[in-house]
Amino acid sequence: MSRQPSKPTHASSELSSQQLNRLSIYLRCLKRLREEGVAQVSSQTLADRFDLSAPLIRKDLAHFGELGIRGHGYDVEALLDRLLDHFGLENEVPVIVVGMGKLGSALAGHFDGSHGVFHVVAGFDDSPTRVGLRVGAITVRPVEDIAGVVETSGAQIGLLTVPRSAAQETLDRMTEAGIRSVLNFAPARLTAPATVHLRNVDLGIHLEELAFLIHAEESR
Amino acid sequence: MSRQPSKPTHASSELSSQQLNRLSIYLRCLKRLREEGVAQVSSQTLADRFDLSAPLIRKDLAHFGELGIRGHGYDVEALLDRLLDHFGLENEVPVIVVGMGKLGSALAGHFDGSHGVFHVVAGFDDSPTRVGLRVGAITVRPVEDIAGVVETSGAQIGLLTVPRSAAQETLDRMTEAGIRSVLNFAPARLTAPATVHLRNVDLGIHLEELAFLIHAEESR
DNA sequence: AGATGTGAATGAGTTCACAGCT
DNA sequence: AGCTGTGAACTCATTCACATCT
Numbered sequence: 001m002s003r004q005p006s007k008p009t010h011a012s013s014e015l016s017s018q019q020l021n022r023l024s025i026y027l028r029c030l031k032r033l034r035e036e037g038v039a040q041v042s043s044q045t046l047a048d049r050f051d052l053s054a055p056l057i058r059k060d061l062a063h064f065g066e067l068g069i070r071g072h073g074y075d076v077e078a079l080l081d082r083l084l085d086h087f088g089l090e091n092e093v094p095v096i097v098v099g100m101g102k103l104g105s106a107l108a109g110h111f112d113g114s115h116g117v118f119h120v121v122a123g124f125d126d127s128p129t130r131v132g133l134r135v136g137a138i139t140v141r142p143v144e145d146i147a148g149v150v151e152t153s154g155a156q157i158g159l160l161t162v163p164r165s166a167a168q169e170t171l172d173r174m175t176e177a178g179i180r181s182v183l184n185f186a187p188a189r190l191t192a193p194a195t196v197h198l199r200n201v202d203l204g205i206h207l208e209e210l211a212f213l214i215h216a217e218e219s220r
Numbered sequence: 221m222s223r224q225p226s227k228p229t230h231a232s233s234e235l236s237s238q239q240l241n242r243l244s245i246y247l248r249c250l251k252r253l254r255e256e257g258v259a260q261v262s263s264q265t266l267a268d269r270f271d272l273s274a275p276l277i278r279k280d281l282a283h284f285g286e287l288g289i290r291g292h293g294y295d296v297e298a299l300l301d302r303l304l305d306h307f308g309l310e311n312e313v314p315v316i317v318v319g320m321g322k323l324g325s326a327l328a329g330h331f332d333g334s335h336g337v338f339h340v341v342a343g344f345d346d347s348p349t350r351v352g353l354r355v356g357a358i359t360v361r362p363v364e365d366i367a368g369v370v371e372t373s374g375a376q377i378g379l380l381t382v383p384r385s386a387a388q389e390t391l392d393r394m395t396e397a398g399i400r401s402v403l404n405f406a407p408a409r410l411t412a413p414a415t416v417h418l419r420n421v422d423l424g425i426h427l428e429e430l431a432f433l434i435h436a437e438e439s440r
Numbered sequence: 441a442g443a444t445g446t447g448a449a450t451g452a453g454t455t456c457a458c459a460g461c462t
Numbered sequence: 463a464g465c466t467g468t469g470a471a472c473t474c475a476t477t478c479a480c481a482t483c484t
Contacts, residue, residue, distance in 0.1 A: 015432075016452085016453085017429065018453080019453095020428075020429045020432055021425050021429065023432075024422075024424070024425040024428040024429065025409075025425070027428065028407065028424070042464090042465065042466090043465075043466075044465080049409070050409055053454075053455065053456095054465090054466095055454080055455060055456075055457095055466095055467090055468090056453090056454060056455075058465090058466060058467065058468085059453095059454085059467085059468080061466095061467095062466085062467060062468080066466080066467075067466095068465075068466045068467080069461085069462070069465085069466080070460070070461040070462055070464080070465055070466045070467080071461070071462040071463080071464045071465050071466075072462070072464080072465070072466090073464090073465065073466080074466090086432070086435070086436075087428055087431055087432045087435060088431050088432065088434065088435025088438070088439075089428065089431055093427075093431055095427070101326075102325070102326035102329045102330065103326045103327070103330060105322070105326070106322035106323045106325070106326035107323070107423070109322045110322065110323060110423075111423075111427075116424060118424070118427050118431075156434050157427065157430050157431065157434070180434050181430035181431070181433060181434055182430075183423070183426050183427065183430060187248065189245075189269070189270055197430055197433045197434070199426050199429065199430060201421065201423065201426060202244075203327070203330075203331075203403070203421065204244070204248070204336060204338070205241050205244040205245070206403050206419050206421060207313075207315070207331075207338050207377065207403065208240075208244040208247065208307055208309065209237065209240045209241065209244065209419065210377050210401035210402075210403060210417055210419060211307055211308055211309060211313055211338075211377065211401070212235075212240055212243075212306070212307045212308065213401060213417045214308065214376050214377070214400050214401055214417070215306070215307060215308025216306075217400075218308070219308075236474085236475080238475080239475095262442090262443060262444090263443075263444075264443080273476075273477065273478095274443090274444095275445090275446090275476080275477060275478075275479095276475090276476060276477075278443090278444060278445065278446090279445085279446080279475095279476085281444095281445095282444085282445060282446080286444080286445075287444095288443075288444050288445080289443085289444080289483090289484070290442080290443055290444045290445080290482070290483040290484055291441080291442050291443050291444075291483070291484040292442080292443070292444090292484070293442090293443065293444080294443095294444090441484100442483105442484090443482105443483090443484090444481105444482080444483075444484100445480105445481090445482080445483095446479100446480090446481090446482100447478105447479095447480095447481100448477105448478085448479085448480105449476105449477085449478070449479095450475105450476080450477070450478085451474105451475085451476075451477085452473105452474085452475075452476090453472105453473085453474080453475090454471105454472080454473075454474090455470105455471085455472070455473085456469105456470085456471070456472085457468100457469095457470085457471095458467105458468090458469095458470105459466105459467090459468090459469100460465105460466085460467085460468105461464105461465090461466080461467095462463105462464085462465090462466100
């Protein structure tokens with residue numbers, strides 16, 4: 001109710017998932033703008049770039065303090081630094097992949113550190129036929145090694161790409177090993193301790209939504 | 221305002237993306253229940269299975285007409301049939317993959333028809349080094365062939381797994397070829413005609429969100 | 441009794457409108 | 463003048479509470 005004075009508003013986890021997603025998008029856009037040598041950007045310019053409204057972007061950014069310059073817009077470099085700082089993305093972020101089937105291997109290859117800050121430092125599988133295989137720059141290791149690798153590499157994020165039947169059990173193992181965030185690709189609702197962040201990427205759901213949208217048009 | 225009488229409420233596209241996602245989840249759950257031989261299920265049971273509220277589930281399902289039996293719950297078989305019908309998922313759904321790099325190949329292997337209704341019937345790439353390669357049961361074809369395959373296979377859904385730089389151009393080609401829904405994996409905001417449904421799967425955004433959540437805890 | 445279907449109340453998220461800085 | 467920052471209005475989604483049916 002009362003105006004927050006100049007308190008930096010340290011923007012802890014008081015951000016919704018939706019807001020975080022948008023901030024990620026801004027982040028990416030700002031990186032490109034910096035590459036293009038653009039120094040200043042207005043909320044309206046950002047809004048046009050995506051299909052968002054300018055006030056929404058201003059509200060999102062306002063969580064990090066008064067970063068804009070009235071009458072001029074935002075300083076790309078300063079805003080980028082601030083966001084990277086708050087996301088903890090200034091340096092490379094180590095990630096592990098558990099489940100080195102086709103999808104896991106593909107993701108390990110994709111996040112090899114060449115495109116962004118995320119870098120897959122190890123891949124694990126419990127199938128003896130896969131352990132020891134070389135996938136890109138890494139060698140597949142047995143799941144027993146997770147705890148050790150987590151400790152030495154400092155990886156806190158894991159991609160879970162095992163079959164559905166093994167997903168919960170494998171997730172438990174990852175959390176015991178000290179992983180703090182998991183991106184799950186198995187089509188299953190998993191449970192994790194409240195201290196562990198879990199997000200699901202469910203391709204089946206997306207495909208079903210797309211199928212529905214087509215079908216709804218046809219049976220009109 | 222006035223009560224909708226017994227009109228079946230044909231539930232066209234008056235469903236939000238969030239509702240569709242939940243319906244997909246119910247769908248999956250119902251399939252499992254049927255396999256387990258469960259004949260009836262209450263909204264409360266479904267609500268416990270996920271962490272949703274029972275009234276929300278009832279509201280979602282009510283869009284498809286009065287399917288429940290008061291005092292008893294929902295008939296699994298009947299509800300499943302109704303949902304499958306509305307989603308257009310009674311039969312196998314053909315899908316194409318454009319961009320047969322690691323990710324595209326992995327997805328083509330995953331949606332090979334053995335796990336669900338979606339079946340990748342063709343994969344395309346414009347790199348001569350990939351055209352002709354055999355990936356699982358399909359052979360990589362040049363992108364020029366998309367229109368022909370769309371016509372003969374009836375595929376209306378496409379997975380877009382090309383690099384960001386080629387994404388918009390490739391999407392245009394897919395829409396011209398008659399694809400009506402696209403699931404885009406490139407980290408880019410693409411534009412498509414209003415007649416084409418576009419959904420983005422952006423792994424970078426998810427990873428950044430997870431990184432943020434950890435970081436927010438650490439810098440508390 | 442037991443569970444659905446649904447109007448009314450609540451809450452979250454977004455847009456609007458404008459005051460305030462540069 | 464131009465653009466940010468933000469309270470107030472508004473829209474959309476979810477929860478509550480309860481009438482209704484088996």
